[in-house]
Structures are given as C-alpha cells and as structure tokens.
Amino acid sequence: MDAGAERREQARLWHITLSVAGEEAPLKEVRRALEQLAHDHPFLLNSRYANDHAEIRYWEEARDLHDAAAVALRLWGEHRNSAQLPPWEIVGLEVIGRETYHQRVAEGYGPPPAASMGVHPF
DSSP: OOHHHHHHHHOEEEEEEEEEEOSOOOHHHHHHHHHHHHHHSTTEEEEEEOSSEEEEEEEEEESSHHHHHHHHHHHHHHHTTTTTOOSOEEEEEEEEEHHHHHHHHHTTOSOOOOSSOEEEEO
16 A cells, blocks of 8 residues: 555544634625635635634544644635735634534534535624
C-alpha cells in the first residue's frame, strides 16, 4: 500500500465550527468576504455573520482531532488577504467527529445538517 492510500484509510471526517469576532465592519463587506472564503474553501457548509462576529461550519478530513484543529485554526489567517476577511480573531473552535455530530443531531442537540448551505446573517 502506498503512503497516499494509507493516509486516506486513516483520515476521518471532522465537523468544524469556527467562531471569529472583532471590531464592527460593514455587513456588505463581511458577506462578500465570507462568500469569497466559501469559494476559496470548497468544503465550507455555511457561514452566519453579523457586523462584529461570524460562525463558519464545515467538514474537514484529517487523521485525528489535533490535525483537524490545526487546519481550522489556520483557515481564517491563511485566507484573510485573498478573501479580504475582516481583521477579526478566532474566539471559538469546536471540532467533533462525524459520529458525535450525527449523534447530537439525532438527539436534537446542535445544529441540524446544513440544508441551507451558503452565507447567511445571524
């Protein structure tokens, strides 16, 4: 088995919720920036935003929680210039495994699967 095949076998899906906040920015600019982020990062499920904070939800494929969290913590900074994101900081991060995500949804906790994908105001 080659290294790529072995990595794919070990990779798991993680549901990421990234929360960012900072000084107020025009809503139109926040929306446009999040739409660009969704274009740049095709696995983005949905974003909710206000003029001083946003929440981004998506699936990440990674070997373990540590790797998924590391990628998530880099997302905002790595796309800040290309998507012209507001200069906000990460204020929250939740990384849960696929099984936990589906269990929460089945029990009525947590957000339902993103039926309305895209960028939406809070």
